[in-house]
Amino acid sequence: MWARTPVIRSLGSIAAVAALLANTGAQAADALVPTKAPLFVxxxxxxxxxxxxxxxAGFSYRNWMLSDGSLAEAGNAVMLGGQIGFNHQVGKWVIGLEGEAAWGNxxxxxxxPDGVNTCWTRQSWLATATGRIGYAFDPALFYLKGGGAFTRADYFKTAPIPSPLDEKGGGFRIGWTAGVGMDYALWNNWSVRLEYDYLDFGSRxxxxNNIATGTFAENATVRLKAHEVKLGLNYLFNPGNFNPIVLPAGQTKQTEPEPQRLGLPAPLDSPPFPTSDWPLGGSQLIGVPDTAVGPLMKWIYDGPNGQAWKDSRIKIYGWAEVGANASTSTQSLAPAGYPIHPNRVELDQFVFHIERLPDTVQKDHVDWGFNVTNVxxxxxxxTIMKGIFSDQLLAKNRTYGYDVPTFYGELYFPQIAEGMNVRVGRYLSVPDIETQMAPGNWLYTHSLLYIFDPFTQMGVVNTVKLNDQWLIQFGAHAGNDVAPWEKTDAKFTPMACVRWTSKDNNDSIYPCINSINNGKYAYDNIQMFVNTWSHKFNDTWNMQTEFYYTYQRDVPSVFGPLPIEPNTSGAFCPPGQITCFAPAWAIVNYQNFKISKTDYFVLRNEYFDDVKGQRTGTQTSYSTHSIGWGHWFNVWGENTGLFRPELRYEHSYNAPAYNLGTRKDQVIVAADVIFLY
Incomplete structure (x- = not known):
């Protein structure tokens, strides 16, 4: 992806100050004597x-109780705002006060509940006044905050056309807030911020009252809560914010050599290929140093005090992806993806990462890491997970939206076997050749196999490297694409994987039980058994093949009376059955060829059998065939742009599945451009 540049782990530029002491005693001649003095960092x-x-992004949830029943509605919007605050630092601890406000629709x-009128909420701002406590891990400040929350919410009950019976109520609301965040010092007085806040205004x-007359109409109770995820920029009025820290006299910080990869060498060249290693989900590769540096971090590293930023190993980076397609379909590209609208240009992804990878090369201490990804x-x-901002898709079916597909913490234990990494939080589902993160894919479009398997999971994954050839993974999550607090859908779901690589790292076999529980119908509760085989023929040609089998039990029939989860499909059950067993299986193969240092060529073929139509919405089998090219180019640094044109043909064998069920065939010419920062 990015140009691989060394990341040195020392504290960088250390200014040594030599004090010159004048010998003014009764000696034959004065002399200047150089002596050691403390070093400053x-x-x-x-x-x-x-x-x-x-x-x-702001998300506001309102639960109404009226005289004739209840309802729930939720608003979400892009929020713009500002903050002002004051910090006081004592050692590594930072305490402070802050006020902030944001505006959005x-x-x-x-x-x-009467089935006739519309109940709606007008809410356009959120504000907080909080205390903060944080811990400085240069150049980052991790903090918790809490305090008061404020907003105004006006509630309306109106007829489809203006009516003298229309009602209005509500007003100013006060509640409480709690949040967590990180400030990251860019240079001198400027810092970037990523923060999450929960705001609870309780029930009121x-x-x-009647809008026309002001007279009483009925009593109402509304429970109101909100979430905010914010990316900010602060200016600190502190001319001495780079204070000298004195090290003991004689103590120096030597520049360490770049850490070397442990174990087997990387099998692939990246670039041009999207990755240098065979697929592994749920963990970084143990024994592989983090040496990738994006253009934003390179700019920070090259600035003043850049070595301190390197030492922290905290990185901020991301990309923007824009795609376009032309197709024989005119109404919809589904079940193909990720592009879903034919003959359009789309903003596929704008991504902002903050992460710190554990150091899995060293062997002397437990290390830590974290990742937060904004899309x-x-x-x-x-990427959406039911229970995390999911109303954007499940209730409103919005074309564009915001998600946090990964947020997790990690601990690495070098003393266990050849190293064990423990990941806790929300992470991308394992394992796959493809990924939701655009630069990691071989092609712009995705296989059906990938589109209809789990996206993200929330739980714990333990990855243990037994030796250079064997690695095991085990853990548990709350179910596929569902948050643990979704009581009707979340289920305790174990997972386990084994990964074997040959001694020359030309082959990798990676079987997994990705999800296993009782298998009863719930939101995306598929049971999944998957295997990925990767093989390197030579330095210019490799292939990867993935196969899986999935199923759910007791899936409601599309012809029956039982409800079907939003954004999912029922099953085409035999006549007379209101539920049935719904399996699916698929296989995809990639043939990948290196053309030059910046170019590669890909052939992808797959077969997908949706036995009961529960995954795609059509009871049929499919084949898809794609040919594509990847070209890296320079924008604001080496290999910071990626262009991927592609030709795709697909066919549904048993029923028309394309263009909203009117065609059995579809041709797509597509391309995307990715700009990395």
Whole structure:
């Protein structure tokens, strides 16, 4: 992906100060005698007043109780705002006060319990006043915050056309908030921020009054809560924010050599290929140093005090992906993906990462890491998890949306076997050749096999490297694409994998039980058994093959009376059955060829059998065939742009599945451009 440049782990530029002492005693001649003095290392000080702005996503949830029943509605919007605060630092600990406000259209509506009128909320701002406590890990500040929350929410009950019976109620609301975040010092007085806040305004009873006359109409109670995810930029008014930290006299920080890869060498060249290693999900590769540096981090590293940023191993990076397609279909590309609209240009992904990878090369201490990934664009539809901002898709079916497909912490234990990495949080489902993250894919479009398997999971994954050839994984999650707090859908779901590689690393076999529980119908509760085989023929030709079998039990029939989960399909059960067993199986093969240092060529073929139509919505088998080219180019640094044109043909054998069920065949000419930062 990016140009591989060394990441040195020392503290960088250390200014040694030599004090010259004058010998003024009664000696025959004065002399200047050089002696050792303390060394000074730049350390960031968070103390002082700061102001800033932010952009983010706001999600407001309202649960109504009226005299004739209840309803739930939710508004979400892009939020723009600002913050002002003051920090005081004592050692590594930072305490402070902060006020912030953000504005956005959080309006939403739903059908009132009477089935006739519309119940809707007008809410346009959120504000908080909080205390903060944090710990400085230069150049980052990790913090918790809590305090008061404020908003105004006006509630309306209106007829389809203006009516003298229309009602209004609500007003100013006060609640509480709790949040977590990280400030990352870029240079001198500027820092970037990523923050999540939960705001709870409780339940409030109030009168709904007639809009026309102001007279009482009925009593209402509304429970209101909100979430905000924010990306911000702050300016700290502290001219001495790089304070000298004194090391003991004689102590120096030697520049360490770049850590070397342990174990087997990488089988592939990246670039041009999207990755240098065979697929592994749920963990970074143990024994492989983190040496990838994007253009934004390179710019920071080359700036003042860049060595301190290197030492922290915290990185911020991302990309923007824009795609276009032309197709024989005119209404829909489904079940193909990720592009779903024919003959259009789309913003597929805008991604912002903050992460720190554990150091899995060293052997002397337990290390830690974390990852937070923010995605906006069309592709949120393929990362969404029920219970995490999922109303954007499941309730509103919005074309574009926001998601946080990964947020997890990691601990690495070098003392266990050849190393064990423990990941806790929300992570991308394992294992796959393909990934939701655009630069890691061989082609722009995705196989049906990948589109209809799990996207993300929330739980714990343990990855243990037994030796250079064997690796095992085990853990558990709450189910596929469902948050643990979704009581009706979340299920305790174990997982386990084994990965074998040959001694020359030309072959890898990676079988997994990705999800196994009782298998009863729930949101995306497929049971999944999968294997991936990768093989390198020579330095210019490799192939990867993935096969899986999935099923669910007691899936409601599309012809029956039972409800079907949103954004999923029922099964085409035999006549007279209201539920049935719904399996599916698929196989995909990639043939990958290196053309030059910046170019590669791909052939992809697959077969997908949706036995009961539960995965794709059509009871049929499919084949898809794609040919594509990847070309890396320079934008604001080496290999910071990727262009991927592609030709795709697909066919459904048993029923028309394309163009909203009107065609058995579909041809797509597509391309995307990715700009990495």
């Amino acid at each position: 730049a350390g960031y000080s968070w103390s002082g007043l700061y102001v800033g702005g932010h952009v983010g 959080l309006k939403d509506e739903g059908v009132c 009873a109030f009168a709904m 906006y664009g069309l592709d949120y539809r393929y």
